[in-house]
Amino acid sequence: MYTIGQVSEMFNLPISTLRYYDKEGLFPGIERQSGIRKFSERELEALRVIECLKKSGLEIKDIKQFMAWCVEGASTYPNRKKLFETRKAIVEAEMVKLQKTLDMLKFKCWYYETAIRDGNEERLNEMAPDRFPKEIQELYDNAHS
Amino acid sequence: MYTIGQVSEMFNLPISTLRYYDKEGLFPGIERQSGIRKFSERELEALRVIECLKKSGLEIKDIKQFMAWCVEGASTYPNRKKLFETRKAIVEAEMVKLQKTLDMLKFKCWYYETAIRDGNEERLNEMAPDRFPKEIQELYDNAHS
């Protein structure tokens, strides 16, 4: 059993955030001893799932729904499975987009290295994309597709 | 040359967003014909960079700074190069985190598939992580590291 301060340290989250999550119903049935929250292993696992679902782009109110399903029991296994499958697909799509962003950034790094070497962008701006070095062209193509 | 409506279609962005970006100084020196914005290839490339930098987590005010550097000329190449290198490092770190999130989601998908087959979570909750199937254990380990 942990206090809110200990959990705050463990997860590197402000105490105010943990209280906010609790107020939003993200720790249904959390125990209290004379008003003070007692975080058990159940709440720590909830917090791991909260961070994961948040990172997947899920809103707090929908995370609350998930936590309610957990309380409801075995009848909601299909809902919970479907939720994770949807989030998985969304994050996979997000990874593809982020890879494009990364390729654009890498291209721009090369672009400015070259501009610095040349002293200007003239040669670069007159160069057709198919005359970039092969690996740079791949970055450019992925970033612009 | 394109109107704001055409650019809105091309980039799938609301017109209000394009006007907001202009107001924030993200299209320095955009041309106007009797009050109406004329988007040239320069503004389209700016927009591509805006989307890329935004996705990398950069704030509008810092994107504005970048656009100001572009106007300033060759003396700011080092600043611009450094900006892209920093964003690149940030996005690479983000990709690692997102992969962990994805592994957690995949683990949870397996977890609920198994719970549905078992009809309950009892066996799962008593199972030590090192008794999960090998590929599941890898997901679990990466997600919890």
Add this chain to the structure above:
DNA sequence: CATTGACATGAAGTTAGGTTTAGGTGTTAC
């Protein structure tokens, strides 16, 4: 020549996800 549709403006409104503030309780240390 009036209506439609695309453009323009400044100012106010919206939203999510917290954070801060003001005031209070309870336990341990000196």
Add this chain to the structure above:
DNA sequence: GTAACACCTAAACCTAACTTCATGTCAATG
């Protein structure tokens, strides 16, 4: 017995990035 801490609440506040609103201009169409 008082000072320092860690905890508590409700309510107000904050921020970024848009979005909506009220109002107006202008060109082409029926």
